[in-house]
Each structure stands twice: as C-alpha cells, then as structure tokens.
Amino acid sequence: MSGHANVSPVLAIPGADPKLYNHDLAPVAPAGRTWGVFDIFAMWMSDVHSVGGYTFAASLFFLGLTGWEVLLAMAIGITAVYFLMNLIGGPSLKYGTPFPVVARMSFGVMGANLAASLRGIVGIVWYGVQTFFASKAVQVLVLTFYPAAEALTHSSFLGLSALGWFSFLFMWLFQLLIFLNGMETIRKFIDFCGPAVYLVMFALAIWILAQTGLSSLSLQLGPGGEGSAIGQMANAAMLIVAYFAALLLNFGDFARFAENERAMKVGNFLGLPVNFIVFAIITVIVTAGTVKVFGEAIMDPVSIVERIGNPWVVALGAVTFIVATMGINIVANFVSPAYDISNLYPEKIDFRRGGLITSILSVLVCPWIFVSSPQAITIFVGVFGAALGPMFGIMIADYYLVKRQHVVLEDLYTMSKDGSLHFQGGWNRRALIALAIAGSISIGLSLLGAYGVIIHVGDWGWLIGATLGALLYTALMRSLKAPSLSRSSATA
Template sequence: MGIRGLLKRLEVKPTDDEFESIETSRWGNKDVYPIPHDKRTYGWLAFYAYWGTCGISLSSWTIGSSLIGIGLTAGQACAVVVIGCIIASLSAYLNGAPGAIHHLGYGTLARAAFGLWGSYFVVMLNVFQSFIFYGTQMYFGGMAFVIILNSIFPSFLALPNTLPDNAGITTPQLIGFVLFIILYFPVIYFIPPHVVQRYLIANLVVSSATLLGIMGWAVHANGGAGDLVAPAIKVPPSQIGFLMVQGITSIAGTYTGGSDRVSDWTRYARSRHAPTLAQLTALPLTVTLVALIGIITTSATAQMFGEVQWNPVIMLQSIQQSYYTAACRAGTFFAGLGLLSVTVFINYTQNCVSSGMDVAMLVPRWVSRRRGSIIFSILGVLANPWRFLTQASTFITVLSSFGVFLSPAASILVVDFWIVRKCKWNIPDLYSPGGIYWFYNGLNWRAFTAYILGMVWALPGFVMAVGGPIVSDSWYHLFQV
C-alpha cells in the first residue's frame, strides 16, 4: 500500500446519520458539521453540570489567594468574584448562541469572522492556552492520586524520592501522574461529549460534597474559621478601587477562557434556550461559593498549622504527614477521590476534548474529535507538565497575561455573530473555499485589523511585565485591567 492509499484509509469516515451524504473534506468531517438530532442530548441540568464542573474546581478554590495577595479583604474578594463571574456569564451567553442556534462549534464561529484560513490563528490561540492548563490539571490529578495512595499504603507515604532535584517532580508524584494517565485516557476515548453529561452531574455532587467536607473538617478541627485570612499587604484606601477593577478583569479573564469556546458544547443542546439559565447563573453561584470555601478553609488551617496553604491538594498531603490516624486516612482517601473526579472532568470539558474539537477543525480530513483529543493529550504528557509549575516567573506571567491576545479575538467573534451577521449564517459556505466566508484568499483583513487595534494598547505593559523596558504607570495600568 502506497502513502496515498494509507492516507485514504486514515481519513475520517462519515457516520450513519442525516449528514452521511456529506463526505469528509479538507474543511469538514462528522465532528465539524452541525450536530445531528440524535446527539442533541443536553437539557438545562446538563448545562448546570457543565458550568458547575467549571466553577467547582481547584482554580476557584485558590482564587482567593490572588485577590487577598494584592491587598483585598475577604469581603472585597467575594464581591470581585461575583462581578467578574457575571461578566464571564454574559460572555458565555453571547458565545454560546451559535451552538444553540446552528449546532456548530467554536471553529465555525471563527471561520465566519476571520475567514477559513484566518480562523486557524484564533483556534490556535485557544489550543495553546488549553495546552498549558491541561498540563497543570494533569499534574494536580497525579497529586490527587498521591493522596489516595498515601491513605491506603503507609509505605507509600514514606516512599523516598529517587529522582534528581532538577527533574521537577518526586518519585511519588511521578507514580501518581502515570496512574492519572492510565485513568484519564480511557475516559476521553470511550466517553463522547453527547453522553458525558450524566458523568458531569455525578461529578457535581461528588465535588460539592468533597469541598464542603474539607471545609467542615478544617473549621471543626480548628474550633472556628480563624481570622478569614487578613489582606497579605496593606494598601492605601485610594488604591482599593483600582485593585478591585484589576481583580474583576482577572476573574472575568480566567473564566471567559471557557466561555469563549462554549459553543462547542451548546451545540449539543436539545433546544435553543436549554443553556441560557445555566450560562447566566451557574458561574457566579459556584465560583463565589467555592472561593469562599477556600478562604474559610485556608483561614482555619493557617491558624492550626501556622502557615497559609491555598492549594487543597498540598494541604491534604501536609495533613497526612502530621495526622496519620485511621480517621485521617479514611477522610483523605475520600477527599482524594473527590479531587480526582474534579480534575478529570474539568480537564475533559475545559481543556482536552474542547481542544480535540478545535484540532479537528484544523485538519478535518484526517482528525476527528476523538483523534484530536488523543493527540492533544499525548503531547501534553510529553511536555512534562509539572515543569509548567516550576518555570521562571516570566513564563508564568506570560501565561496569566494571555488574555491580552485572546480577549480581542473573542470580542470580534461576538460582534460579528450578533451585530454583523445578526445571528444568521450561510452554513454551506462555512465549508466552501470561494464562499462568502472566504473573504480575501481565506483571510478577513478587517477582522485582523480590528484584532490589532484591540490588542496593541496592552502590549507596552505586557512587555514590561515579562522583563522588557519600563513604561509609564498609565500604560502598565492599562495592561493590568
């Protein structure tokens, strides 16, 4: 068999559904065309489970650390979280409409605005961001496995590290990471998006019980909630307003990363309005509650242990080192299972499978959603993702500031769909070179001009933040917000 024959055999095959007559092509396959009726399975509860999975996560738990770290009180931090999540929820509604109306995903939204070739730029921005966060979640999943193994095997708790310091990971953590891979790969391979909602609903119950249980134990063991973690630094009252605005934009940016691409999931909706209520209410509710739980738990454990630890995974490992009783082993075992569930499904919905859908948009002739997810996952493992958490501060600043590049693109997609297109698409042209979305050689120069004009104002402050020349305070503050 020659190379041409091999490539032909590797092409994504059409499925036995209403779109069977549409062959796989350079611009589309069964995972890129509109979702068929039998896979439109998401009702209102499924979308609450989706957004609850996003909100009830380790990121939400630790979000108080960043806000208290810049000088806000616990009350101010909660207010910032609510407002930031309301903004992210509005973004979710606006970005989710194409999926609910046309049953098409994020990549086609980018094609309509930037052109068939121009959409590659927008899609790759999101894939790169997801790649980094996928790796960190994989690392946290491995640490959750360490908690479980510590609780079962006393010998594992005492297992020495045999790896060099420059490895960036210990022997127990590497074992936990490998076990997480063994668990995770079958999940993304055998559970398609149109049936995952039943697992998301179960995860919502498990994750809620886990985080509430950790908080309840900490408050009970400490005899109270502590001082609710006073602000890390004292700031003049005149700066509080700016810090709150900075915090609001930071929260909004954190959660609009998922809302930008939510049409990948709303396309599975049973009806036009099935996602609406969850999109508008779930994030403010869950993120605020989990952030408050994180603040209370950290406050209580800080009073107990004399140090502030915002990461619950590391906190539980410290508890095992200090209180290795039968009750501690049982409690941390179930807490580890809950955190493992949280990590598996937050990575499934927000990073891995979404990016698999995006990769399928890039090479639809040979890459399906499942193949894209596997490719993305394998590359994420080969990148040694634990190093993402041990890199220089400049690298971390680049990642946390990536919204500078994503936000203008997201704004253009929303304006194009709602105002320019008035929610209407010529769907066949989304897959046709020479159609109305071809623009000039597959690129919409107007969209790219708008993108540059929306992004360039934050670049001086961004360059300074990553170690470049010092700029004026006004330029840096513009970057911060």
C-alpha cells in the same frame, strides 16, 4: 468518532467540502441537543471546583479589601462573565457548531485554523499542567498506603522520579480512557465531578467549624490595602474575567449541545454567579478556619486534608482532587484542542483522534519543567492569554454587529469562492489585521508591565485587547462591499 456508539446526531450539509467537514465539526441535530440546565450547571461546577479555582477564590480575599468588598467585586466580575458567556455561546447554540467552525464566520473558512491553533496551544499546555498536578495527588495516595514506594522517588528521568512518571502516566491514561468515549460520556462524567467536590468541600467546612466554632466565619483574611478601594475592587473583578478568558472563546463547544436558550442561560446563571460565589464563601470559611486550627492560612485543600492525619481522609482528599482536576481538564483543556486539531485536517482527524493528539502533545510539553519556571509561565500567559481577548472581541463584533446574527450555514463548510465566508482564499485579512494590531498592543502591554518597563496593566490586558479587537474589526469590515456579506445578511 464516526461509527462509535457514543455519537451525537448531526445535520448533513449537502456539498460540504471534506477539508472543512466531518461528523464532529458538523452542526448538532435537534435530537443531539441533550444538555439541560443541570448539565450546563455541572460543567461550570467542574470548571470552578478545582484546587486552582479554590486557591484563586481564596487569594481574592487577601487583596487588602474587606470581605464584603471582595464579594461585591466577585459578583460584578462573575456577572460580567455570565453575560459574556451567553454572547459567545449564541452562535453555537443557534447553529449547533463548535468554536473552530464559529471562528470561520469572522476569520474565514481557512483563517479559523489560526484562531483554533492559538486556543488549542493554550489548552494543550494547561492540559499537561493539570494532569501533572493531579498526578501529585496520585503520588500522595500511593505513599499514604504504600510507604515503601518512597524508594521510587530517589532517581529521576527528564526531571521526574520513577514514582512521578508512574503517577503521571496513570493519570494521563485514566483521563484518556474517559475522554475518548466522546461528548456524551464527558457530559455524564462532569455531572458527577462538580457535585462530588461540593460534598467534600461542605464536609471540610463543617469539620473546620466543628474545630473553631462560628467565630471563624470571617470574610476578612488580609490586612487593609493601600489606595482606592474602588480601584482594587475593579482589579479584582477583572481578575475574575481574565480567569475565564480561555472558556470565553470556546464555550460554544458545550453550548452547541444545549436543549435550548433557556437551558444555556439558566445553567450559566446557576454555574457562574451563584456557584462561583457560594464556592468562594466555602473557601473562605475553610481558609479562615485553618488559621485557628493550624496556625496559618492554608490555601491548598490537599494540604489541609494531609494535615488532618487520618489516611482515609487523605485518600478522600486526594481522590477528590483527582476528580476535580479531571473535571476542569475536560471543560477547559481537552474538548477545545480536540475540536481545534480536528479542524486542521477534518478528513483524517475526528474528535477522538484530536483528543489523542492533544494528550500526546501534553506529555511532550514536559509540564513539570514548565511549572518550575515562573518566567516561562509569565511569558506564556502574557503572550497567549493576551491574544485571546482580541479574538473574543473580533468574534463577538462579527456575529452581533457585522452579521447581525445571520450566517449561511452551508457557507461554513464550503471552499467555493462564491461562499460568503471565503473572503480571500479562505482568509479574512481584515480580521487578521485587527487581531495583529490589537494582539500586539495587548501582548506588549502585558509583557512590558510584567517586567516593570511600564505601568503594569494587570488583567486589564484582556479587556483592552477585546475592546480594541472589536472596534478595529468593525471599522475594517465597514469597508467590505457586497456581495461578500449579502448572502449572510439575507439569510436567517
């Protein structure tokens, strides 16, 4: 990204090792901190306002709880996410560094590559999956206005039709052109995405209400469930925390650009508790209305606009879906792998090249084959999702309990053995031990539960992993003697 017009000013680190430093991994200078409250708010709108987010929000109202119990569980879950996001954003806000550099604080200057790689793999796979979902909307758009393209759906190559390949590669290239312009263009794009999707969702809700009247304003979509309502509400709240698990690691990639702590916290408050609950209520109004209008509950907004029958409404719905998918792909699946891959080889790979590699790898995943295999998704989510919790717990425990929010900035970019973050050859073995033990338990519980071997822990696996990771890491680090931590504890 160096030399590109769309580059944020950064702080120069004298003597920084090129193995650990480039323009995109360097701390953002005060002049580069341009993200205000609205930008952070819009980032969360882009993350939540996707078809996946819509379906997820609607599904919570089918858990067998009353509508008000679901709303209360949502409020608890999303408020927990809000506080956790503020915690993980703290070090990036203070030092201006992205997630892979913050990971060096706990895992060591080289050990951070392991943490970044795990998060990067998750991002790359879901980037491909979301691009494929968006390409299906492109396909709907083409067939709506050019029905003769149906002929291109009869032959297939590697499991995808000619029209499917055209739609996927169009979406892939369209995203890439925006993403490679850098974080400032990304900021402007997501400022547009979230509000644009809201406009269409409000329009859809108004259309539904016009068809059904106020009688559709029911928050009760599913039949009453069995068992303790409190237990089900707790599960629903944890489901929300697990939904945000990936961003609970790399929110710092965005927080580093925030103007100040107030901008981050107010933006997070508007974007998480407020926005998530408002979006969920709109989702319920629309989903409940489809029961009366179409005779069944439709949880896919693209299917709703398709059934309206007007080609221009279908076009609007498809374009909105494309924009929404690009929004969540930026926030959740592109920025993190781009930084994570850059962190592996900073001398040769900057943010733009990392993003290009992310895009190429996302095609090699063949996401259309991946999403057709529920077993593959279950294993992937079980293994990688359960590993994210322990990493979060370790990083939070390290920064707030072990280092007391004090780190030597220069030590994040040095391979010197005297550096407080060098540990053993650049690897903090205590962090790796904590990650291995907590991750094994978390992944084991998740997979054994999924296959019915033991009681299914559901989405509590993330909390179990995060708590275990934090406790194990804190206990192991207590045995670490000075001088390794003396410099960091003495320096603000």
